[in-house]
Amino acid sequence: MEVAKYEAVETLRDGRQVTIRALRPGDRDGLLEAVAGSSTQSLYRRFFSPKRAFTEGEIAFFLNVDFVEHLALVVVSRDGGRPTIVGGARCIVVQPGSAEVAFAVVDKCQGQGVGAALMKHLAHVARQVGIKELVAEVLSDNFPMLKVFKKSGLPLSAKQKDGVVHIVLKLL
Numbered sequence: 001m002e003v004a005k006y007e008a009v010e011t012l013r014d015g016r017q018v019t020i021r022a023l024r025p026g027d028r029d030g031l032l033e034a035v036a037g038s039s040t041q042s043l044y045r046r047f048f049s050p051k052r053a054f055t056e057g058e059i060a061f062f063l064n065v066d067f068v069e070h071l072a073l074v075v076v077s078r079d080g081g082r083p084t085i086v087g088g089a090r091c092i093v094v095q096p097g098s099a100e101v102a103f104a105v106v107d108k109c110q111g112q113g114v115g116a117a118l119m120k121h122l123a124h125v126a127r128q129v130g131i132k133e134l135v136a137e138v139l140s141d142n143f144p145m146l147k148v149f150k151k152s153g154l155p156l157s158a159k160q161k162d163g164v165v166h167i168v169l170k171l172l
Contacts (some may be wrong), residue, residue, distance in 0.1 A: 003067040004123050008120075012112040016077060018086070020121045023065055023072035030074070031062060031084035037106045046104045062090075067091045068129055075105075075114050089118040097132040101169075103145060104110055115148040123154065127171050136167040 007021040007088040035054070038046075054062070065072045075087035091099035101122065104115045126134060134154075138145050140163050149156060155170040 002016075003071065003128055004126055006073070006121070008121055010075075010113075010117040012109075012114065012117075014114065016112070017131075018114070018117070019076045019083075020117060022067065022072055022125075023074050023078065023088070023090075025063060026095055027085065028059065028063055030076075031088070031115050032059075033037050033103070034085045034088070037108065039107045048100060051118075065090070071099070071122070071125055071129065073118060073125065075118060077109070087118060088116040089122045090113075091122060091126055091131065091134055092156070094132065094135070099126060099131045099132065099134055099135040101136050105147070110144065115144065116151060119148050119152045119165060123152070123169075125169060132171055134167075134169040134171065136169075139163060140165050140166045 004022050007019060009017055009019055011017050016019050032054075048094045063070070064070075070090065072090035073088060074085045076083045077086045078084070079086075087103070087105035089101065089103045091097045091101040103115055103118055105118075123134070136149065138149070140160055146165060146167075149167050149169060150160075152169060154172070160165045
């Protein structure tokens with residue numbers, strides 16, 4: 001499997017079909033639109049700060065993935081007939097075999113299974129490049145993200161400190 005060309009179709013809880021695919025260099029506008037369509041709370045949960053805008057350097061970092069050390073998937077829905085990015089997940093290798101993972105889902109699509117679908121596909125892609133575990137830092141009040149990790153079916157350990165839950169998921 002060529003990870004940079006990964007693509008799959010999933011059906012959300014509301015019956016809508018979405019495409020989960022590898023991030024592409026041309027996704028810049030779609031990613032920025034997704035950020036614009038996210039609430040302050042959703043962005044805070046993702047970035048641990050009230051992030052609303054990104055520098056050109058940050059945008060380049062998010063777009064320039066190599067699918068070896070930095071993997072990224074997006075969820076594309078057909079809203080009004082045009083493809084729209086409604087979520088994304090990425091993992092970045094922090095040491096051999098271990099990668100930090102992060103997710104974001106636009107508010108209007110939360111609660112529809114987007115995070116769970118991303119978790120499933122990101123774990124699959126991560127295994128393909130030799131990642132053995134995913135780690136995450138999650139705010140302790142981010143119950144939807146904690147639920148995604150707990151329901152992933154992957155062996156999980158969690159430790160809470162200072163309002164942040166440190167998650168380790170083992171990829172089988």
